[in-house]
Amino acid sequence: MSDIPAMTRRQRVEEREHAIIAAARAVFVEHGYDGARMAEIARRAGIAEGTVYLYFKTKVDLMKAIVADFWRDLTLGARKATRGHDDTFEALHALAEFHLTMLMDRFDVVELTQNLRMVKADPSSSRQYLKTYVAVFDEIFRRGVDRTELAADASVWAARDVFYGGLEYSARTLLVRGERHDGTAVNNMLRVFRAAYGRGKVPREEGAAAGLLGRLEAAVERLEQQAAKAEDQPSR
Amino acid sequence: MSDIPAMTRRQRVEEREHAIIAAARAVFVEHGYDGARMAEIARRAGIAEGTVYLYFKTKVDLMKAIVADFWRDLTLGARKATRGHDDTFEALHALAEFHLTMLMDRFDVVELTQNLRMVKADPSSSRQYLKTYVAVFDEIFRRGVDRTELAADASVWAARDVFYGGLEYSARTLLVRGERHDGTAVNNMLRVFRAAYGRGKVPREEGAAAGLLGRLEAAVERLEQQAAKAEDQPSR
Amino acid sequence: MSDIPAMTRRQRVEEREHAIIAAARAVFVEHGYDGARMAEIARRAGIAEGTVYLYFKTKVDLMKAIVADFWRDLTLGARKATRGHDDTFEALHALAEFHLTMLMDRFDVVELTQNLRMVKADPSSSRQYLKTYVAVFDEIFRRGVDRTELAADASVWAARDVFYGGLEYSARTLLVRGERHDGTAVNNMLRVFRAAYGRGKVPREEGAAAGLLGRLEAAVERLEQQAAKAEDQPSR
Amino acid sequence: MSDIPAMTRRQRVEEREHAIIAAARAVFVEHGYDGARMAEIARRAGIAEGTVYLYFKTKVDLMKAIVADFWRDLTLGARKATRGHDDTFEALHALAEFHLTMLMDRFDVVELTQNLRMVKADPSSSRQYLKTYVAVFDEIFRRGVDRTELAADASVWAARDVFYGGLEYSARTLLVRGERHDGTAVNNMLRVFRAAYGRGKVPREEGAAAGLLGRLEAAVERLEQQAAKAEDQPSR
């Protein structure tokens, strides 16, 4: 017993910790935070009730660990999913695909995580998680603007709201309807993005006139923005 | 006793009922459904604990009343806000403005309402509320398609997801950042909608020239709007 | 309204009082004392909740009225049932018949009434009710002894315990078995009484020897009693 | 920790369980089932309120345990009390003595147990308890009939009603009067039984002499008993 290397002990601890988190996530999702009972979590993790408290000081701490876990998975997954896609819209497509799939797969955890009470309880960490996650989108988008694949005047935050908000709503709609994700929602989002932020919007399909049109539109948009900014208001 | 009009009795009941709902909403929002204590609700409503139960049989019933109240306000408000706007984009603008304002004003109630546990507990009524509410958007959108103000091939549900999802996300973003709603998010959503669903999107069917014409007209319209708004509304 | 004679008003009051007692009895029997709700009693009596309290100050008072009612019915019924039966055993038969029938008909009320907690709460009135009721038996029995129809040495209280106790147990047995009272139990009790207390006990069947035996037994019994009384103690 | 025998754990649990039942019995008896408060039971058992629920899932379960306990004591006690009494009347005397003593000792539990609401709630188990208990009487009685010590035509159930019913009534009478059990009631019951079911009742089958002999013997026994009691016990 004493000659087992130190790593094993640490590994055992991490294994247990993970088992507890997994059990807790399942129970929280099934019954909600308040409805979840520590006894059931312990039972599902295969340990005694008191033992949970050796790993997590309180129920809230356990919840926080789950939230951290979720955001980490999300962010790492998004990075991995978008890696290698050089084209901006391809990258956005991959991100949208990943985001929607993840949302639908773990919408219960999303609900748990978004719970306002939790956010209120720890607003700074909530913002930090979100910030880190949406950075994936932001980078792709900004790179697109730099490469002139996206409209130069497009505001990142506005696009981001449409992107994540639209996909989240789609996920909710699909789940409520009991339908499975078949790519339509993602394709639609991309179409919207190409239309709204694309620079050489669908040029092959519309010919030169469309290109001309695009440039005119961009000019108009710029006019609008100037008008808006003229009344000051610090843009985001 | 005899000279008090008959309405008084009923009014008193409704007043009380309303007071309880208001108190309950505040407490639920503050502590969450499970964290809310009936004793505090009663205290805030200025009545005895047992009296609450004369108006609402259980805590859940009270919650349901709040949810119903919220959706009713939302739907009626949306109808009222969009009434009189003949132009599709104007109507959508008004709806977006109302939706975002309402969401930000009562985002805590939104969170309460969206809580998955409640939705799971009564999925049919949840769907019904939502259906009734989004019908406001659907009607405007379909009318726009009929009038050829919107692209004929645009799918309502896809547009709806982007619309409501994007605005909801904007609301969340603004709230998390502690900012106030200043019209930018709404304007941005409209811009996206014009780009994605404006009738200039179907050039193949009408010929490039017609498409160009349409989009130019739209651009002019937008300019005009911008000019009008510059006078009395602080755009972002 | 004012010219209605005073009797009517008193009658109305008594009618109501009776209606309340009847309703209360039904509810008490159905749900037990603690399980009974004043609101249901009022509803069944066709009056408002508060009105009950104009007739009975508390729930306990209402219960007491039911108990008093029950014992009065019981005692009056027993008097009526035994009236006119000159022969001792005939009178006892009639009393047994009445007692068993009444017990089975209203065993639920009996249970309610016998409840030790109630008895403890008001022991003196309980004893008084019982005393008044069993007096019916006692009179018949004593008269039988006086007339030498019953053994001269028979103790009233012992006979009384066997009589009422046996019949009550029979009632319980029959009710538990879901059977109806068919006279067997009463006939059996009478047979026991004739055997135990009859003077010319079944002489036809045993002949003279038995008669001799009976006299011997009676002598022994008398001896016993004398011995007992010798140590003073007021016999019952 | 290691030198404490394995039994200790189990014993501790049983001890606690017993302590809870004892405390609960006392409180139930004192205040009635509905009037009893779990808090008081816990306090009297010397444990925390929540701990009671580790041993008994609900208040009703606790009550059921008390009832089961009572019937078990009653049945085992009756078996033990009658064991070794070969003569039928001796056995019945021992049973009567035990029954009356037990009833008077624990009449409050009897009331609790007999409560109609409880019986109604679980009629089958109630009947089973009773059946098992009265089997003690039935066996003695049937054996007596087989041995021709009792009249061949005597019906067991009728005798049983008189036996248990009469004794129960005696117990009630004594308790209401605040008197103690001194053997008189039991002796009286036995006299009734001898008269009603003694073999002298079937002279045709055994001949008058045998019956006469038996009864004389019984009379002598009674004399002996009386003489014994005259020395140290105040008869009623």
Next chain:
DNA sequence: CATGAATGAGAGTTCATTCAT
């Protein structure tokens, strides 16, 4: 480290009783 029995504060709900009308 691990256990799980014990704790006890607290919650939702009921209902006998009151009292303004």
Next chain:
DNA sequence: TATGAATGAACTCTCATTCAT
């Protein structure tokens, strides 16, 4: 006298957390 809305004390049961073993 009649009403019934309002009251609020009290009850059973739960469960996060602790701690002796």
